[in-house]
Amino acid sequence: MSDRTETVAEIRDLRVEIDGRAIVDGVHLRVRPGMVTALVGASGSGKTTTGLALLGEYPAGARVTGxxxxxxxxxxxxxxxxxxxVLNPARRVSALLDDIARPQVRALPPAERRAAARELVLRALSDAQLPDAKALLRRYPHQLSGGQQQRVVLAQALLLGARVVVADEPTTGQDALTKDRIVDQLAAVTARGIAVVLLSHDLDVVRALADEVLVMRAGRVVESGPVARLWRYPRHEWTRRLLDAQRAAPPDETRTGAGQPVLEVRHLTAVHGRTTVLRAPHLTLHPGECLAVMGRSGSGKTTLARCLAGLHRDHDGELLLDGTTLPRSLRHRSRAQLAAVQYVFQDTRAAFDEHRPVLDQVARTAVRLRGADERAAREEALTTLDSLGLAEEPAHRLPGELSGGELQRAALARALLAHPRVLICDEITSGLDTVTRRGILDLLAGLLRDRDDLSLVLITHDRETARIAHRVAVVDVGELAGEGRARQVLTP
Known part of the structure; x- marks a missing residue:
């Protein structure tokens, strides 16, 4: 066992400035072997910048002291x-992991190296809670779910033999069972004397796993201490707000979803290559309704969403918008059809052009899909962004200068400028802190209340997020396993 009194890494009085603005200010952090130190706080609080400092990585142009x-x-x-x-899309999982494993077996005779390297790889994948590892090795990263991608990266860290693992939202986008496995895995990592620095918005995971917690706000640590003390006796107002904002509000039950469906799925079968990944015999979405699609990581729920949006064309069956067949591919949908079904991605940073101001990209939707002139589009974009809680000043920044919560609001605004009939939100709250997450869910619920012509498909693994829905459809191992009213399906 490692001596928990020693220090394997330490940050002293860290200050990181960008253009004279401190994004981390005076942070102290001690990392001990075999312990989990969690950093919690809102998007933009400085957690990731602090964690990356342990790797010697800082934002471009940053002034760093400490x-x-x-x-x-x-x-x-x-x-x-x-x-x-961080996963090369052109290389299979086996190649990504073999590159790390091979140097560790060079001392063996040449005839034994390949098998020994493969054994290391399979053990790391197993430790990262990835079942059916041999099949996954043949896939490319884009053929994995977000949760599977995350666990492949965890396997890379384990293969490297790190003494410290900085885990930045390791349970983001994961279902409850997989979260439990990740918690178990990280606990097993610490049992081997490896230190874990956990950057997380998931307070349930923090409570289950962490030894010490640092609560951050606006780049500073406002409170720290053992996890049990913080949960029972939070001293700072911001800590109390984080703990109080975990539960979502229930939906407006007067929205019954009557009448002709705005969107209908009939006999859908989707494939990846020759493998069937989803079967959905029948599913409907009614005007003004929120339908939550739930399931484990890799269950097929995102494939369903991508089929609806025309992003996954390899499927049979029929998709109907207001009773009219939707082409399978975006390329064959009319401008009106593109505007009618809008998709908000889980990874908002990847969905924005990092070189163009956010406002320009939001306004472009109205120009491209509705034919609005550029001046009117910018005015509508500013109004919509403001209504979603994003002020004009950050809207003029580049995407990389916004927090996750700010960029998620911008992504919602961009989709809304198309004046969609259906808004598909793919795990859009899974990487957000509890306060920001609650704010986004309240925004979605408010949109449904205020707009009779808007319907919402909410892809989520999280029960609390799904509570804003009217109905829930459950996807399990590629099959639509059932559906019903949210308050019935979500009853423990």
């Missing part, structure tokens, strides 16, 4: 919030 120390041999592994960004 000190970061690593113990001798203190290799730091990193599991990012958006794993697709």
């Amino acid at each position: 000190e970061v120390r690593l113990a001798e041999g203190g290799l730091v592994g990193y599991v990012p919030q958006h794993p697709a960004a």
Whole structure:
């Protein structure tokens, strides 16, 4: 067992400035072997910047003062919030992991190296809670669900033999069962004497896993201490707000979803290559209704959403919008059909052009899909952004300068400028803190109350998020397993 009194990494008085604005200000952090230190706070509070400092990585153009120390041999592994960004899309999973494993078996005779490297890879995938590892090795990253991608990156960190693992939202987009497995895995990592720095919005996971918690706001640590003390006796107002904002509000039950469906699925069968990944015999969405689609990571719920949006064309069956057949592919949909069904992605950063101001990209939707002139489109964009809680000043920034919550509001505004009939939201709250998450859910509920012509498909693994829905459809192992009213399906 490692000595928990020693320090494997330490940050002293860290200050990170960009254009004279401090995004981290005076942070102290001690990382001990075999312990989980959690950083919690709203989007933009400085958690990720602090965690990346342990790897010696900072935002471009940042002015950094303070000190970061690593113990001798203190290799730091990193599991990012958006794993697709660090997985080479042109290489199979086996190649990505073999590159890390091969140097570790060079001392063996040449005839034994390949088998030994593969054994290391399979063990790391198993430790990362990835079943059917041999089949996954043949796939490319885009053929994995978000949860599977995240666990492949965790396997990379384990293969590296890191003494510290910085886990940035490792349970983002995961179903409850997979969250439990990730908690178990990270607990097993610490049992081997590896330190974990957990950056998380998921307070349930933090409570289950962390030893010490640092609560951050606006770049500063406003409260810290053992997890049990913080939960029972929070001292700072912001800590209390985070803990109080976990539950979503129930939907307006007067929205019964009567009349002709705005969207209908008939005999849908979707495939990846030759593998059937989803069967949905029948599913409807009515005007003014919120339908939550729930299921484990990799169950097929995102494939369903992508079929509806024309982003996954490899399917049979029929999709109907107001009783008229929708073409399978975006390329064959009319401008009106493109505007009618809008998709808001889980990874909003990947969905924005990093080189263009956010306002320009939001306004462009109205120009491209509705034929609005540019001046009117910018005015409508500013009004919509303001109504969603994003002021004009951050709207003029580049996407990389906005927090996750701010960028999620911008993504919603961009979709709304198309004046859609159907808004598909794919795990859009899974990477947000409880306060920001509650704000986004309240925004969605308010949109449904205020607009009779808007319907919502909410892809989620989270029961609390699904509580804003009128109905819930459950997808399990590629099959539409059932549906019903939310208050019935979500009853424990």
